[in-house]
Amino acid sequence: MKLSSRAKKLQPSATLAITAKEKALKSQGVDVIGFGAGEPDFDSPENVKEEAIKAIKAGFTKYTAVGGIDELKEAIINRMKLDYGLEYQKPEIIVSNGAKHTLYNLTQALFEEGDEVIVPAPYWVSYPEQITLAGADPVILDTKEEEGFKIDPVELKKLITPKTRALILNYPSNPTGATYNEIELRRIVDVAMEAGLIIISDEIYDKIIYDGIKHTPVAALGEDVKKATILVNGVSKTYAMTGWRIGYAAGDKEVINAMGKLQGQSTSNPTSISQWAALEAYRGPHDIIETRTREFEKRKNYIVERLNSIPGIKCFSPQGAFYAFPNISGYFGKRYNGKEINSSMGFTEFLLDEAKVAVVPGDSFGSDDHVRISFATSMENIVKGMDRIEEAVKKLG
Ligand SMILES: *Cc1c(COP(=O)(O)O)cnc(C)c1O
Numbered sequence: 001m002k003l004s005s006r007a008k009k010l011q012p013s014a015t016l017a018i019t020a021k022e023k024a025l026k027s028q029g030v031d032v033i034g035f036g037a038g039e040p041d042f043d044s045p046e047n048v049k050e051e052a053i054k055a056i057k058a059g060f061t062k063y064t065a066v067g068g069i070d071e072l073k074e075a076i077i078n079r080m081k082l083d084y085g086l087e088y089q090k091p092e093i094i095v096s097n098g099a100k101h102t103l104y105n106l107t108q109a110l111f112e113e114g115d116e117v118i119v120p121a122p123y124w125v126s127y128p129e130q131i132t133l134a135g136a137d138p139v140i141l142d143t144k145e146e147e148g149f150k151i152d153p154v155e156l157k158k159l160i161t162p163k164t165r166a167l168i169l170n171y172p173s174n175p176t177g178a179t180y181n182e183i184e185l186r187r188i189v190d191v192a193m194e195a196g197l198i199i200i201s202d203e204i205y206d207k208i209i210y211d212g213i214k215h216t217p218v219a220a221l222g223e224d225v226k227k228a229t230i231l232v233n234g235v236s237k238t239y240a241m242t243g244w245r246i247g248y249a250a251g252d253k254e255v256i257n258a259m260g261k262l263q264g265q266s267t268s269n270p271t272s273i274s275q276w277a278a279l280e281a282y283r284g285p286h287d288i289i290e291t292r293t294r295e296f297e298k299r300k301n302y303i304v305e306r307l308n309s310i311p312g313i314k315c316f317s318p319q320g321a322f323y324a325f326p327n328i329s330g331y332f333g334k335r336y337n338g339k340e341i342n343s344s345m346g347f348t349e350f351l352l353d354e355a356k357v358a359v360v361p362g363d364s365f366g367s368d369d370h371v372r373i374s375f376a377t378s379m380e381n382i383v384k385g386m387d388r389i390e391e392a393v394k395k396l397g
Contacts, residue, residue, distance in 0.1 A: 010133065011125075021358070025358075031356060032352075033358070033384055034358045034377065035360075035373040035375075035377065036360050038242075039236065039237070039376060040322070041376045042240040043240060044241045044277075045281065048241065048280050048284070051277050051280035052277040055277070056273055060272050061272055063268060066260055066268055067093070067095055067259075067263065068093070068270060072282075073095065074090070075278075076095070076250070076282060077093065078283065086231075086250075091257070092250055092252070095246060095278075096248065096263060097270045098234060099233065099234035099248075100126055102259075103200070105249075105259040106230060106232070106249060106255070109258040109262060111136035111166070113135040113136070114163060115136035116136065116137050116163040116164045117131045117168065118141050118156065118166070119168050120170075121140045121365070121367060122149065122175050122370065123170070123366050124173075124175070139164070141159055143178075148178050149178040149316065151188050153187045160195045165197065166199065166200055167198075169200065170201075171201075171203065171320070172205040172319060173321060175323050175360075176325045177317075177324070179213060180216070185218060189221055193225060193228060199229040200229075200232065201217065203215070203218075203233050204233055205237055205320050207238040207289050208322060210296075210300060211297075226251075232248070233247065234247030235277075238289060241278070241281060244271070244278065245271060246275065296322050296375065296376075298379070300322075302379070302386075303315075303373065304324060306386040307324060307373075322374060322375050323372050324373045325365075325370050325372055327370055334396040335396070337353075344361035344362040344370060345361040347361070347371060348360070348361040350392070350396075354395060355389050355392035356388065357385050357388050357392075359371040
């Protein structure tokens with residue numbers, strides 16, 4: 001059948017593809033260490049599961065309001081107030097089927113042909129694809145590893161044209177783990193505000209942050225900035241609830257309303273049971289998040305040290321999220337089995353073949369010099385995987 005040009009242009013999600021390949025190998029009995037995971041290895045909290053079971057038993061199994069139940073919106077609002085002093089009203093909130101869906105609705109609601117949207121690289125794989133799907137053009141703003149993968153406001157300014165509509169921010173970042181302090185954020189936001197851009201701020205890793213760094217939401221930088229910002233977050237990463245599919249946007253009520261119309265004609269409400277579970281996540285006890293983040297931090301410290309001790313690898317120390325993003329370009333031009341490695345995909349294939357370790361090639365995130373290694377896996381797996389990588393790269397001549 002003839003496919004639409006829209007569908008033909010789409011790239012499959014590389015992270016999901018690698019996880020699938022890893023699972024396939026494992027089911028064949030191959031002992032693969034998987035560093036591909038884009039989700040916490042922890043289980044969803046017990047209180048959340050209990051609440052979901054209660055919701056089923058209580059019959060909360062029907063359609064809800066398209067943009068989410070009021071109780072959940074209130075819990076989200078309370079959370080933002082408690083954590084960051086941010087004030088939102090219910091018409092400024094929409095709950096969707098995961099933050100990915102939130103971002104999809106948002107790009108569909110805001111962008112069209114002729115629009116440009118600035119996406120800092122390395123980027124989360126779905127941003128450019130979703131912008132393209134909306135008919136707009138992603139404009140890539142490269143960041144430098146030596147500058148901690150942070151946006152240079154001067155470089156940002158250079159990319160702004162009369163067509164530029166928005167800037168995408170994602171911090172702590174997937175895949176780099178880079179984040180911003182308030183001063184850095186302000187310098188970036190000043191440039192965006194001066195140009196009248198919308199700021200889409202994906203802060204889904206706000207709670208998974210290291211080295212004593214405090215997360216500052218863009219929207220907390222002032223009332224004018226808050227007005228220009230659509231904040232995106234969800235329960236997937238913070239509460240280890242990826243499968244429940246709950247994300248949200250907070251911001252301008254006209255935009256939220258448009259997203260609601262899109263949702264009303266496509267998916268309708270996010271799963272009723274998941275909404276009650278998410279409500280419990282937001283209002284319930286939060287000590288488990290701190291405990292889990294400290295566990296991630298231990299793994300981060302270990303993995304970065306191990307990677308940096310391998311000749312040919314250079315690894316930036318992530319300040320948040322749960323990915324290491326080592327530079328592996330030191331191996332370009334080296335050979336194994338007669339094949340020359342000259343891309344992140346080449347190195348990923350080499351690791352899968354020779355080390356039985358699965359990582360994600362950096363080119364899908366906009367950097368071919370890197371691979372992404374998720375440390376959302378046990379310390380035992382990390383130790384074994386690092387040993388294997390260290391041994392395997394010795395074979396490269
Ligand atoms: C995981 C992730 C999301 C989407 O998460 P959902 O499960 O759809 O809520 C969005 N942005 C980034 C950067 C992510 O890593």
